[in-house]
Amino acid sequence: MFRKYTLPNGLRIILAPMEGAQSVTVLVLVGTGSKYETKEINGISHFLEHMFFKGTRKRPTTLEISSVLDEVGGAYNAFTDKEYTGYWAKVDAAHGELALDWVSDIFLNSKIEAEEIEREKGVITEEINMYLDTPMIFIGEVWDKLLYGDQPAGWMVSGEKEIIAKLKREQFIKYLEKQYVAKNAILILAGNGATVKKIVIKARDYFGRAKKGDFLNKQKVIEKQRQAGLSVHFKETDQTHLVLGCRGFNLFDKKRYAAILLSTILGGFMSSRLFTEVREHRGLAYYIRANNVSLTDSGYLISNAGVDNKRVEDAIKVILDEFKKTKEQKIPEKEIQKAKDHIRGATLLSLESSDEVASFLGGQEVLKKEILLPEEFFKKIEKITAADLQRVAREIFRPEKLNLALIGPFKEKERFEKLLKI
Numbered sequence: 509m510f511r512k513y514t515l516p517n518g519l520r521i522i523l524a525p526m527e528g529a530q531s532v533t534v535l536v537l538v539g540t541g542s543k544y545e546t547k548e549i550n551g552i553s554h555f556l557e558h559m560f561f562k563g564t565r566k567r568p569t570t571l572e573i574s575s576v577l578d579e580v581g582g583a584y585n586a587f588t589d590k591e592y593t594g595y596w597a598k599v600d601a602a603h604g605e606l607a608l609d610w611v612s613d614i615f616l617n618s619k620i621e622a623e624e625i626e627r628e629k630g631v632i633t634e635e636i637n638m639y640l641d642t643p644m645i646f647i648g649e650v651w652d653k654l655l656y657g658d659q660p661a662g663w664m665v666s667g668e669k670e671i672i673a674k675l676k677r678e679q680f681i682k683y684l685e686k687q688y689v690a691k692n693a694i695l696i697l698a699g700n701g702a703t704v705k706k707i708v709i710k711a712r713d714y715f716g717r718a719k720k721g722d723f724l725n726k727q728k729v730i731e732k733q734r735q736a737g738l739s740v741h742f743k744e745t746d747q748t749h750l751v752l753g754c755r756g757f758n759l760f761d762k763k764r765y766a767a768i769l770l771s772t773i774l775g776g777f778m779s780s781r782l783f784t785e786v787r788e789h790r791g792l793a794y795y796i797r798a799n800n801v802s803l804t805d806s807g808y809l810i811s812n813a814g815v816d817n818k819r820v821e822d823a824i825k826v827i828l829d830e831f832k833k834t835k836e837q838k839i840p841e842k843e844i845q846k847a848k849d850h851i852r853g854a855t856l857l858s859l860e861s862s863d864e865v866a867s868f869l870g871g872q873e874v875l876k877k878e879i880l881l882p883e884e885f886f887k888k889i890e891k892i893t894a895a896d897l898q899r900v901a902r903e904i905f906r907p908e909k910l911n912l913a914l915i916g917p918f919k920e921k922e923r924f925e926k927l928l929k930i
Contacts, residue, residue, distance in 0.1 A: 509881055510869055515712060517720050518691035522873060523708055524865050525701030532604035532699035532707070533862040534611045535596040537874045540687040542667075543590045543660040543726040550660075551667015552675060552683050554588040555625075555632055559680065560595060561586070562624040564617040576610055583863075584610070588665055591726070591803055592874045598863045601700035608697075608707045612714035620684065622677040629672055636666050643749040643915040644795075644814060646741075651751040651810070651913040654739040661729045661806060689721035696870040699862035729806040731755060736928035737911040740921050748820045748916030752827050753810030754909040759802045759876055765888045766900040767800040771809050772847040773839060773897075774798040774830060780847075781830050782811055792816060792823045804875055808911075809904060817916055824912065824927050834901035838894040852886050 510524040541553050567573045577584045582599040584607075595615055597607040639646050649664050656662030695715050697704045733755065757764040775782035775798025786796045796813040815823040858864040859882060872879045880888075910928050918924075 510879070512873070512879070515690065515716050517716060517718055518689075519715050519718050520694045520873065521708070521711060521715070522694065522696045522869050522879075523704055524696065524698035524862075524869055525704045526699055526862060526865060527701065529699045529701070529862055530601055531598055531862045532601050532607060532697070532703045533596060533598040533866045534604070534607045534707075535594060535696040535698070535863070535866040535870055536611055536615050537592050537594045537694045537696070537870045538688055539592055539692045539874050540723065541588055541590045541592055542663055542665040543729075544687065544724055545660055545663070547663075548671070549675065549679055549683065550663050550671050551632070551665075552679060553593055553687075554666050555628070555672065555675065556620075556680055556684060557586045557588045557593055557595075558628050558632065559620050559624065560614045560618045562628065563619050563621065564613045565619065566613050566617060568619075573610075573614065576606065580606065582607060590661065590665060592871075594867075594870070596863065596866065598699075601703040604700065604703035604707050605710065608711055608714065612711075615688075616714070616718060620677065620680050625675070625677055625680065629675075632666065632672050633669050636664075636669055636672070639664075639666065643743060643745055643747075647749045647751055647812070647913060647915050650739050650741050650915060651911070654737050654911055654913045655733075655755070655808065656729060656806075657732075659730060660727050685719070686721070687723050688719075689723055690715075690718040691720070692723040693718060694870055694873050696866040698866040698869070731806065733911075734908055736907050736925075738921055738924055738928060739911075739913045740918050740924065741913070741915045742917065742919050743915050744917050745915065746817070747814045748817050748914055748918075749812075749814050750820070750824070750912065750914040750916075751810050751812050752824060752910075752912050753798075753808055754831075754904040754906070754911065756800065756807040756809045756904050757802055758807045759804050761802070761807070763900055763903075764800065764802045764807060766892050766896045767802070767807070767809050767904070769844070769847055769851070769889055769892050770834060770897050770900055771798040771800040772851055773843060774834070775811055776847065777850055781833075782813075782827060785826050785830060786813060786815075786823055790822065790826065792819055792826065820914070820916065821923065821927060824924070828927070828929075831901070831905045834897065835905050838898050841894065844892075844894060844897070848886075848889055848892075851889055855882055855885070
């Protein structure tokens with residue numbers, strides 16, 4: 509499915525030719541994000557991502573950068589997370605070389621001009637305001653802060669508006685030169701086989717110019733919790749948005765595979781336990797799901813929901829009851845196999861797209877420096893037994909690991925504190 513090799517400067521290249529694919533995706537990932545920041549520059553990883561679209565020596569303006577791929581119907585964007593940042597373009601295979609040229613240009617040649625930084629501060633501020641005004645999104649930030657507090661893992665990826673307003677060009681250049689080095693970057697070429705094989709020759713030339721250097725290590729996450737945690741963020745909303753869950757397993761913990769399967773059984777599809785009990789049987793929510801999140805040094809299993817303000821306690825009780833059932837009763841084999849088959853099917857469907865293949869391979873490489881092929885991943889999921897699931901449920905669904913974050917028209921905490929027992 510893929511080939512991986514390293515250029516003399518340390519930059520890794522992954523080739524993923526796909527039989528029958530009509531598209532090509534060019535993706536560059538950098539092993540840096542908000543977890544690598546200090547308080548004084550919180551948000552700079554995300555801000556720098558924006559600046560890569562503001563002009564290069566070859567394409568001096570934002571309009572010139574965006575027009576190139578717009579003219580051929582390409583899709584392109586960038587993203588910043590806590591542990592990595594990415595820049596990508598997806599095009600008709602006939603334009604693969606153009607996509608490579610475009611991605612390499614913004615990645616290696618962006619000007620990062622002071623005037624553009626000042627102008628973009630307004631854009632970033634409005635992006636933050638958008639998150640603050642969108643409870644379904646902002647609840648994730650409330651959750652992170654509840655779990656991790658005042659450390660990088662608990663800070664907003666976008667940063668705080670007050671910090672954004674103070675950032676200077678010198679800080680961007682210093683961060684760029686320290687983190688955006690060859691050894692900390694990965695180029696993934698996925699899609700049409702003939703095009704991938706053709707453009708990799710130029711890829712070596714473009715990215716062979718990336719600077720060498722050593723990058724900063726992130727601050728290790730400090731996990732501190734002795735009792736259930738609660739965060740109530742007051743906002744006049746028509747619906748309460750909540751995240752309810754427990755601390756779990758990081759990327760290097762083998763038990764995370766059982767946590768993935770457990771979260772799928774709980775809320776991974778429309779006939780899952782939480783969807784059935786919370787939405788279908790009781791009509792408490794429109795959206796209700798469960799998810800397992802594993803990063804390099806932290807992890808958790810959560811349920812997200814948007815529920816009727818007047819019935820929020822009912823929803824919390826039902827979710828907790830479903831958590832408790834997985835501790836006390838072994839999950840039937842038929843239900844387990846259904847979830848395994850769902851994971852397999854959903855994964856394979858997503859991997860029909862070149863951008864998903866690029867993300868699947870690159871995401872593993874940037875975080876773990878190890879890539880499991882889909883079949884290898886499925887084998888790990890298939891090995892999980894009812895006893896494994898119950899063992900993991902008993903380990904994580906404990907009162908001292910439980911956390912509830914919610915956004916809604918509530919100022920008092922007492923009504924929710926008494927619910928946090930499983």
